[in-house]
Amino acid sequence: MEMGTILKTLQDPMGIPFYPVVFQALMVLTFALHIMFVNFTLGTSFLSVYGYLKGGENWTRLSRSLAKATTVNISMAMLLGVAPLLFVQVVYDPFWYASNTLSAAWVMGFIFIMMLGYSLTYVFYLKRDHKTGGGFAIFGIIAFALFLLSGIIMHALGYQLLQPEKWLNWYIKGNTVDTSGTSLHAFQLPRFLHFIIPSFAMTGIFLMLYAWYFKNRADFDKGYLEWVGKTGAKMAFIFTAIQAVVGFWWLFSLPAGFSFFTNPFFLIGAALGIVLLVFLYNAQKDPVKYAVPGVLGAFLTIFGMSYAREALRMKYLGRFDYSIFNYKLNIDWGSTALFLSTFVMGLLIIGYLLAVAYKSGRTSGEYVATPSMNKWGKISIALLLCWIGIVAGLGIIISVRNYL
């Protein structure tokens, strides 16, 4: 059977419950958020160990803050990884599942690798002050290595997915069928680095934000914050420049037939990257002033690049006449409405949690919530209770109906 037909046969016969372009846009958006927090995780985890080993007043203090930040960043990266995971399974199911099955042992191992990395991050953060002289660095180093390994696994799954013409060769070894799932079959260094190098640029921007965020706190020394801001701005600029070079390396390693350098998504992404580089160059003068527009600009660039990544996937899979826009449509308004309202409600509730964290961190003493914050909190709790009631109620009604 021809590959295009095989891929069509592997699609969900029920079709998809809403327009694919909506799933695609949400997949790209949530992937951009996921990869931004992956970058923060890798960067803060690396720098926290570096600062711990380097020692000195500034580095030790920054290292402690970054170790704590890593625990939050990794939680966000995991949380925001689930959304693109669900979307990719909806629109690219034949590819995602085939790629996952080919490396099934790694897919299952991924969960344990994440759990171990997450736990070691906490050991490093909580126990590091118990021993001087870098005694606990090993926990931070292993956690960083495990996060990097998680990235390698995700990259391999995402890259294997793009090459259905090789699946059979990976599945058959000599005269036997390899069902072990213990191999990762594909790795493309420039593509991988394109997602990893920004960790250091983004962490540079993270440090600029740190200097901006704590600037009004009496318990933060001005000299220390200035040092953090300047170090961050320098890191952000240097690694964005390296990233641009890696981007071109990736571009030139793509199949020539794709002519990807003329792709409008790529051109927009690249233009955003160049503007960001110029912006970061100017930020060296006053990192605090540039911190907030810096993170917004960086996210916009990541979002543009994530769209370019999706456009590239469409090029790869277009070779087999596969397009998510031809997926059988079986519109289901009920589940779509529930999904979208959950999404909006989630934003409202997460917005509240972030606002509390933001406001409380900016005050030196005890944080007292304003009446409008209290109202927002109450609305969030009420929404959550309603949502639990609706989802549990629907579950019960549908189960009973199916049973009768």
Ligand code: HEM
């Ligand atoms: C620190 C841990 C992690 C790292 C370093 C990491 C890194 C990456 C990288 C580099 C990619 C892009 C690969 C490529 O396109 O070549 C990626 C994609 C992806 N990651 Fe993560 N990831 C991590 C954790 C997670 C977790 C916990 C989840 C799920 C809960 C997840 C879900 C995804 C998904 C679904 C994609 C592919 C989306 C798509 O193909 O559109 N990741 N990740």
